[in-house]
């Protein structure tokens with residue numbers, strides 16, 4: 050008997066798990082899988098701990114606890130000027146991942162087309178395909194990551210139901226500018242589609258770039274779902290608290306899937322995230338400047354190593370490095386295994402994020418780590434590559 054589902058069976062183990070396991074095995078510094086190495090903001094942790102004892106721990110409402118839904122609405126207004134009715138236009142999910150899955154299962158019918166821009170975060174494709182969606186891929190490439198308007202238009206058709214936009218984009222570290230967003234919004238409107246916007250890195254945007262939500266463009270308010278995550282905004286990736294904003298009609302359709310996927314999310318964590326989102330602007334500015342400084346630190350030290358050429362990183366917590374000049378003979382996958390086992394530093398191969406014609410000379414480092422860890426990683430690589 051073939052136990053595997055026909056669609057999911059074709060996917061291997063995710064690159065994050067594979068590289069993290071290898072890092073552990075070789076006692077290597079893990080700059081592969083994207084997660085910060087701190088404990089998270091103390092006041093948010095305290096709120097979670099206190100809520101565990103002071104509030105009910107039974108099933109919270111399916112759409113999320115009211116204080117978090119109100120905080121999500123307030124956050125939309127404060128940062129993007131979007132007016133949101135918390136009772137009908139927000140939904141709390143178990144991480145952005147479940148929110149995305151609920152969008153795909155709740156909105157797609159078999160045969161519907163979904164426009165995606167690769168390199169892609171790894172959970173999109175398996176879930177879209179499992180939901181019966183047909184991916185239509187647009188490709189951007191390092192080092193300039195430019196979006197070809199012709200290629201983008203060609204990906205749309207009368208069958209397009211969704212477009213997925215991830216900005217700031219993992220792993221490209223690209224922040225889509227207004228001109229690109231206008232182009233995307235124009236096509237979404239023209240083809241009467243819906244935009245699913247994965248904006249989990251919304252508070253990590255550097256060098257004067259601005260995170261613009263596609264939802265704020267003309268005609269997009271009611272055809273966009275905006276998804277973000279406490280995992281990134283509070284450096285608590287294990288918490289798995291995500292939040293969705295969109296029109297009542299869209300949220301209702303998405304909740305049809307959410308109710309049967311997970312129904313709800315840990316109540317004390319939801320309350321702590323509500324507290325977190327309500328903090329002053331200082332919190333968000335500090336997060337951004339801390340990450341910016343870490344990006345600079347890693348990019349500067351890696352650029353001093355022979356053959357390592359960091360690519361511009363506009364946002365997220367990932368740095369691309371071009372390794373072509375190292376003279377290494379193998380692929381990016383070979384290189385990541387090589388530095389894990391020989392230099393004691395782990396990165397992830399960028400080809401894992403492409404479906405076809407992947408560039409083979411780029412690797413991705415996560416810089417959301419303690420400064421001492423970033424320094425040690427750079428000095429190990431410098432020692433190895435001389």
Ligand code: PMP
Nearest residue numbers: 144145146170219247249278280
């Ligand atoms: N989208 C992107 C682009 C991500 O990088 C990640 C996770 N790292 C997620 C979604 C998933 O977020 P969560 O952990 O909240 O499910």
Ligand code: GLN
Nearest residue numbers: 065066081082083084219
């Ligand atoms: N988003 C993280 C990354 O890109 C990892 C998420 C995961 O491990 N599933 O590295």
